[in-house]
Each structure stands twice: as structure tokens, then as C-alpha cells.
Amino acid sequence: MEQPLKDLLSNDVLAYVIMAFIPLLWIVPYALFAVWLERKVSAHMQDRLGPMRVGGWHGWAQTIADILKLVQKEDIVPSAADKKLHFLSPWVVFIGSYAAFAAIPFSSAYVGSNINLGLFYVIAVSTLVVVGILMAGWSSNNKWSLFGAMRSAAQIVSYEIPTALALLAVVMIAGTLNLQEINQQQTGWFWHWYIFKKFPFVFVAFIIYFVASLAETNRTPFDLPEAESELVAGYHTEYSGMKFALFFLAEYANMFAVSAIGATLFLGGWNSPFGDFLGGPIWGVFWFLSKGMFFVVVQMWLRWTLPRLRVDQLMYVSWKVLTPWAFVCILGVGFWMMM
Amino acid sequence: MKKYFRDIFQGIWSVLIGMKVTFLHLFTPAVTIQYPDVKLKLPERARNRLYVNMDDCIGCFQCDIACPVDCFAIETAKALPTEDLGTTSTGQKKKLWVTKFDIDIAKCCYCGLCVYPCPTECIKMTDVYEFSEFDRHQLIYNYATLTPAEIADVKVRTGEYEKEQAVKKAAAATAAAQAKAASAAAPGTAPAAAKPAMAPPATAQATATVAPGAPKEAPPPTSPTEPSL
Numbered sequence A: 001m002e003q004p005l006k007d008l009l010s011n012d013v014l015a016y017v018i019m020a021f022i023p024l025l026w027i028v029p030y031a032l033f034a035v036w037l038e039r040k041v042s043a044h045m046q047d048r049l050g051p052m053r054v055g056g057w058h059g060w061a062q063t064i065a066d067i068l069k070l071v072q073k074e075d076i077v078p079s080a081a082d083k084k085l086h087f088l089s090p091w092v093v094f095i096g097s098y099a100a101f102a103a104i105p106f107s108s109a110y111v112g113s114n115i116n117l118g119l120f121y122v123i124a125v126s127t128l129v130v131v132g133i134l135m136a137g138w139s140s141n142n143k144w145s146l147f148g149a150m151r152s153a154a155q156i157v158s159y160e161i162p163t164a165l166a167l168l169a170v171v172m173i174a175g176t177l178n179l180q181e182i183n184q185q186q187t188g189w190f191w192h193w194y195i196f197k198k199f200p201f202v203f204v205a206f207i208i209y210f211v212a213s214l215a216e217t218n219r220t221p222f223d224l225p226e227a228e229s230e231l232v233a234g235y236h237t238e239y240s241g242m243k244f245a246l247f248f249l250a251e252y253a254n255m256f257a258v259s260a261i262g263a264t265l266f267l268g269g270w271n272s273p274f275g276d277f278l279g280g281p282i283w284g285v286f287w288f289l290s291k292g293m294f295f296v297v298v299q300m301w302l303r304w305t306l307p308r309l310r311v312d313q314l315m316y317v318s319w320k321v322l323t324p325w326a327f328v329c330i331l332g333v334g335f336w337m338m339m
Numbered sequence B: 001m002k003k004y005f006r007d008i009f010q011g012i013w014s015v016l017i018g019m020k021v022t023f024l025h026l027f028t029p030a031v032t033i034q035y036p037d038v039k040l041k042l043p044e045r046a047r048n049r050l051y052v053n054m055d056d057c058i059g060c061f062q063c064d065i066a067c068p069v070d071c072f073a074i075e076t077a078k079a080l081p082t083e084d085l086g087t088t089s090t091g092q093k094k095k096l097w098v099t100k101f102d103i104d105i106a107k108c109c110y111c112g113l114c115v116y117p118c119p120t121e122c123i124k125m126t127d128v129y130e131f132s133e134f135d136r137h138q139l140i141y142n143y144a145t146l147t148p149a150e151i152a153d154v155k156v157r158t159g160e161y162e163k164e165q166a167v168k169k170a171a172a173a174t175a176a177a178q179a180k181a182a183s184a185a186a187p188g189t190a191p192a193a194a195k196p197a198m199a200p201p202a203t204a205q206a207t208a209t210v211a212p213g214a215p216k217e218a219p220p221p222t223s224p225t226e227p228s229l
């Protein structure tokens, strides 16, 4: 898609800018929809109805009203805050989660940047989020924020390891870090997907990846950095208005990013599950987005099922369960490939 | 070591069970009631907003006395002997004009204590519970059915009448003092106060025909524009 755009516009910079904004066209409506969906899912899981008024049908316009409210809200900066960092951190968090979309292939025809180090880049750049969260916690000059930020740092640093190791199991089979190529290798019926290769090692790696990605996006049961019941709102306690909305947008973008990476590496990304049936670049977008959305819904489902972990349990899960088992998966895949 | 594996297994298993439970609840009909659209039926003896049927009120102040938070502001004026205010639906004779009957429902704690002592059962609880207001003074409900002009008129007449009575009483007292016959004076004044066979003031006939208005049911006559008290 890059080349035709350049030819069409005969201006490279403009073409790149347009390429860079395409994921945003998906993320913003997705975030509005996902927030609404989350509220509906949580409500129905608790035998409630959730938002029902705004917009008529099941309150579909609730989040639009919410975002309009957030835009109008006063932007409160605590007087003792570090103003520069306080201003910057929501942007760092959002950029960190948005930058990951640069290397994720949305379809066989569209990937922001088709680089050979795609996966490595995604894992690396998404860690920028923790920098932003630390900045937010530190600059707010509020003990709840700082607690949240510290927890977030500890959590993300711990969970990066099982995440990366679990992805490594797939990379070993694929032999490349280019996400578009990994997708192409999985073309065909759904049993060509990597999750069904080298059973059960890659399957276990997928579970590990999914659990660890929950922690990386600060979702329940790993929502200690936000922990409403303990830390008010964690690292974004002191944020209001659009800055708060940016944190929210980043969280939902992150949810989709980790789901999309999981779908790309383990579930064939934009490949149709039925071989050539409903294949092609246009349907590719559909398959990619629906696989991503499926895991977003599973994340919500888990959120409204499980209680929050304690900090020591969080560390236990990462260091004593996920990391060793990720190594076992890597070893298993390695031996299998040597044989 | 065994515990380690068992913990992992139990962890995964309990997560799956939990997910099954929440998934099934996703399809359980919600218990939410869409309040303004759908309303629950109130229990039979629910206590909400008070209503006073002024046609039956005899102005006895029983409700005022019973109220623990002093919601009521009642004023009455004696009807002249020539005026007939009629009887209540329970057959009691009305002897007083109720010139003011305000209930400050903002103070009301819905104890219902005012309802029981009413001899004519004219004050009662209704099932109206949606009466929020932006201004607290609007919650002072004005139940008196007389118009301000009528109230003023009644007060003037009663005042005149009472003045006359006072004058007569004083005259009787002086007469009694002059007579220095205590046994004869006492029965003389008592009936004079209770049953004055005086000629009515000129306006009595005119106002007596202006009886309290027809009974209004559910919405009590409020006075949103003039918060009294």
C-alpha cells in the first residue's frame, strides 16, 4: 500500500503521514466502541443492563457523550506537580501504545512499516508505556500515583520476560521477526496457524503470552497499577479531561495491540481460517480485526471474572510459573526442530 | 513440587470455572428495572407524600401536635355562630375556618404519626414519591382552600367578633362585680361566651356562601409562587 500511495500523491512525506494515520482511524472508533462494550459486558455479567439511555438502542452513544464531556472538562494540574512531565506523560503512554501499530500488519496489503525486526520493534516500543506511567506517577506528586507507577514498573518489567520468551517460541519456528512474513507462513487452513504447530508447546506459549499480555496492559487480574479500591485510580489519579482520556485511549489501544500481536503470531493474523475462502486483502482486514477483537472481549471477560492479585502473587505468577514454563516451551520447540 | 503443579492446575481450572459462571450470567435476564419507564408497585401501606382532604379537616391540630418534626403550620379562625361550615364526611360539625394549612414536606420524615390521630381521617399518605424541587421552599405544600381574600375577610370578621365578645365580657364582668353576687354572675357569663345570640355582622351572609372549594384529589394544591412561612 505504501508504493501505490506514493505514486498517487507523488509526495513521499505525505504518503508516510497518511500511512501513519490509518491505524488511528481504527483505534479511536474501536476505543469508543470497546469502552461501551466493556460496560455492557460487565453489566450483563452482573445481571445488570449497563448504559441504556444515550442514543436510544442500548445506550450506544454513551461513550460519545462521555468523550464530549471529557473534552469540555477542566484540565487540572496539581500545583505541586512537575508540570512538564505531568503534561508529557499521557502523550508518552499513548505514543508507546500507538507506535506498536506501525509494524503490525492489518492485512496482506497494509502494514505501516514492513521492517525485518517487526516483532522486536513492537516489544521494544511498547515498553515506552511504562516510562510514561512512571512519569505520570512521579510528576503528580501524589502518593497513590507513585504507588501505582512503581507497581506498574515492577509488573511490566517482570512480565516482559515471559511475553518475549513465549513469542520467541514462535519466532524459532518462523525463523523471522518480520510480522508480515510470519503471517504469510501461516496462509492456508486454520491448522497452519502456529498455535497448532509443535503441539502442545506453542499452545502453552500462547497461554503464557496471553496471561503476560494481560499484565502488560494493566488489565484485571493484574490491574494493580490502577487498583481503584486501593490507590484511588493509580498513576492517573491526578489527571482529568483530555489527558485522562488519552490514558484511557492508550489503555484500550494497548489491549488491541497485544491482542493483535497474539493473533498475528499464533492465529494467522489476517489469514482466513478457511484457506482461500474469504481471503484477500479486504477480507484480511476483517479477519485480523475480528481475531483481535475476540481477544479484547476475552480480556474483558477475564476482567469481570477474576479478582485482583496481590503483589507477591503477581511476582509469583511471573517468575515462578510463566517464565519457567516459557523456557520449557522454547526448549521443547527447539528439540522438536532439531529432531 | 507436587504442590506447585497442583497450584498451577487449580489456578487454571478455577479461572475456567469462573469464566463459565460469568459467561452463563451474560445470558441471564438482567434484574435492573428501567426506573422512569418501569416502576415497581409500591407496597400497600407505603408512606410517601401526604395529602389533606380539606373538606373534612376540622382544624383540630391533632396532626400538628403529633408531628415529631413540626412540619405543620396551621391557623384557624372560629366561625361565627351564624355561619354554617357544614359537616365532614364522618359527620362531625366543622366549627373552624382553616385559614392556613401548610405542610413542610421537606422536613417530613414519613413517620405517619400525623395520620393516626386525625379524628376525621382526612390526612393520609398517597403513593406519590416523585416531587423533587430545585428550591426547598417549593416543598412547603399549601393545602388551605380559602383564597387570600377570603382568609383576610375571615380574620377581620373573627377579629371584630372577638373584640365585641371581649367588650361584652368586660361589661359582664363589671356588671357582675357591681352586683357583687358571685353565684349569679358566673352562670351568666359562661353561656354568653359560648352561645352569643348577637346579630351577625353585615358581611356574614356574603362570606358564608363562599364555602371552601370542591375537593381536589391527587395533586395537592401547592403554592409554588408564594413560599409562605
Ligand code: SF4
Binding pocket: B050, B066, B067, B068, B069, B070, B071, B072, B103, B107, B108, B109, B110, B111, B112, B113, B114, B115
Ligand atoms: S409523617 Fe410524620 S413527620 Fe411527616 S408530617 Fe406526618 S407526623 Fe410529621
Ligand code: SF4
Binding pocket: B052, B056, B057, B058, B059, B060, B061, B062, B063, B064, B074, B117, B118, B119, B120, B121, B122, B123
Ligand atoms: S388532625 Fe385531621 S382534622 Fe385535625 S387538623 Fe389535622 S388534618 Fe385537620
